[in-house]
Amino acid sequence: xxxxxxxxxxxxxxxxxxxxxxxxxxxxxxxxxxxxxxxxxxxxxxxxxxxxxxxxxxxxxxxxxxxxxxxxxxxxxxxxxxxxxxxxxxxxx
Numbered sequence: 795x796x797x798x799x800x801x802x803x804x805x806x807x808x809x810x811x812x813x814x815x816x817x818x819x820x821x822x823x824x825x826x827x828x829x830x831x832x833x834x835x836x837x838x839x840x841x842x843x844x845x846x847x848x849x850x851x852x853x854x855x856x857x858x859x860x861x862x863x864x865x866x867x868x869x870x871x872x873x874x875x876x877x878x879x880x881x882x883x884x885x886x887x
Contacts, residue, residue: 798860798886800850800867801837804877809844818876819846826850826870830863846877857886 809815823834830852838847850867854860864884872879 796854796857796860796886798852798854798857798864799884800852800864801847801883802850802868802871802879803838803847803881804845804871804879806844806846806877808876812843815843815846818874819848822848822871822874822877826867829870830867832863832867860886 806815806818809818819836823836826832826834826848833851835849836847837849839845848871850864852860852863852867854863868882871877
């Protein structure tokens, strides 16, 4: 069994309130959950209106499959026009 995690730190330049941030975060988490069998959560910057951090965990029988899923999740986040990715941390066991 392989476990992979992805932590993505990003800015939300157009967000001028926590309500606007929550809308972007919810949309992004919903898109990821709809396409991939992963766990997704907001894991940081909850109190900041223009910053976000999403954590993703994937489990699979083979490391290659887990890595491809995390690559695809990262592509979805990077393709979101409302966010600007600052940092990405990956880990696998």
